[in-house]
Amino acid sequence: MTCAILDDEPLALDLLADYCAQVPGLELKGQFDDALAGLAFLQDTPVDLVFLDIHMPRLTGVQLAQLLPQPGPRIIFTTAYDQYAVRSYELNAADYLLKPIAFERFLQAVQKVRQQLASSSAAPQATGLAPAPTAPTEPQAASADAMFVKNEHRLQRVAFNDILYIEGMKEYLMIYTTTGKVLTLQSFRRVEEVLPPDRFARIHKSYxxxxxxxxxxxxxxxxxxxxxxxxxxxxxxxxxxxxKAYNQL
Structure with a gap:
């Protein structure tokens, strides 16, 4: 089984490469700390599995996955955030690995992909994202259409449909909506983890x-x-x- 790793964190990249080397039958074809370089590689070099960091500069892991040729590789997302944030993407990833990643958990995810590949002929996929794992017992945010942000001394609900754009203002964000503005003490990184990646895009360090x-x-x-x-x-x-991918404008 062939794989590639995309992660902008050098330590995480090296750790996953080391883990791959310890798994018999898992061949690492490439590792990249730049999302666009990784995308170019994957467009030319088919692999079975990609370990993909969700938040990377220039292009998020989720956006990158949607730009891959179809049918694409199985995707295992890696993230430093908890599963509630990850599930808000409404994605059918093969698995999620939460950082710091233990080798035992890594091996479990690889084995899951092997089983999916073995049975894929019985359930052909429309996209490169693998069948969703068994639903966990915790509540999910998969059907969420809004997010809650800190605003003064309360949590304010902001509907995704109402958002026009978001502006960074040092440690604050100003969320411009169809009904007004919401100032929140929050980071772009955290907001990008929650917003649906097929509906929002970072265009500037401040927007x-x-x-x-x-x-x-x-x-x-x-x-x-x-x-x-x-x-x-x-x-x-x-x-x-x-x-270009979404035929916008």
């Missing part, structure tokens, strides 16, 4: 936009709700790939 709210693109900027927002150089290529 994240709802794809459905983009009015037009012009000269390295996007217009949302009448305001022109810059597309940062770091995000330009990944954003262009998303626009």
């Amino acid at each position: 994240l936009v709802a794809l459905s709210r983009i009015e037009h693109l012009e000269r390295g900027k996007v217009q949302v709700a009448g305001r022109l927002l810059p597309i940062g150089d770091t995000y330009r290529e990944s954003f262009a790939s998303l626009i």
Whole structure:
């Protein structure tokens, strides 16, 4: 079984590579700390399994998975966040590995993929994401259509459909919605873990936009709700790939 690893954290990348070397029959074809380099490799080199970090610069793991050729590899997402955040993506990943990753848990996930590949002929997949694992007993956020953010001394509900764009303001975020603005003491990283990746995109170190709210693109900027927002150089290529993939505008 062949695999690849994509993770922007060097220690996590090295750890997973070491784990792969310890598993008989698991051949590591490539490891990347850059999402776009990893995507280019996977578009040209088919593998059976990808260990994919959810949050990476320029392109999230979720966005990358959706850009892979189909039928694609099985995906095992890795994340430092708990499973409630991961489940909000509504994805059919083969498995989730929560950092720090123990070898025993890694081996369990690999074995699960082996079993899925062995039985895949009986259940052909429409996408490269594998069948969903057995539902856990805890409540899930898979059907969530909103998120709760800290606003002063309360948690305020913000519906995904209402979000226009989000602006970073040092340690705060300003969420612009169809009904007003919400200021929250929160990080982009945490918000990106919760927002549906097929509906939102980071375009700049200070801006994240709802794809459905983009009015037009012009000269390295996007217009949302009448305001022109810059597309940062770091995000330009990944954003262009998303626009092309989803036939936006």
